[in-house]
Amino acid sequence: MSVACEDNRGMSVGCEDTNHGSDKIFLYVYAVKPPQMKITVLSVLCLLFVSFISCKNNNLSTGEHATNLEKLIISHAWKMEKISFLQKNRFYKYTRGAKDNELNFDSDVVTFNGDGTGVYVGDDIRYTLTWKFTGPKHEAIEAVINYATPLKVLLEDFTFKNNRIHYIETYSREGTKSLSSVYRTAL
8 A cells, every 4th residue: 555655844744554464564766756957058058158167277187298388487487376284293284365374475486497407595584495397297306405404395287277376396405304285485
């Protein structure tokens, strides 16, 4: 015997009474199919357009040749726009122009030259650096900043959008490991 039931949201569902002569009643509930949504040509075209725009030219680390990344990074000096990083289980962040910054990266600029050299400016102090591509597709950069004790830094997972470059930065200095998400804007 079938009976009409409602679930706790007021939706109509089908129920089946399977008493079969016993004192216990078991109800097997099965949902009534919702109305089918019509997919129009316009909605499909909108979805394809949004997908195309969101995937356009941003990821430099998958399938792009290293010369494209090299052309991009050597075309400008890059000032720090935003950084979030973790050191010694403590989270730090900086955003250019924000009032609640714990650290000051206002003078932080990096310049990569086409000959594998460059300059890093931090705390208004200028340091030379060397850099080279690493990884199977040359999608990462290993840079050595020439502090009193040189620091090897790995930059990877590059993206570029709106004249802004983003990458993940890792290094270890005097036993302290650092993991950063860095955004830089072209000067």
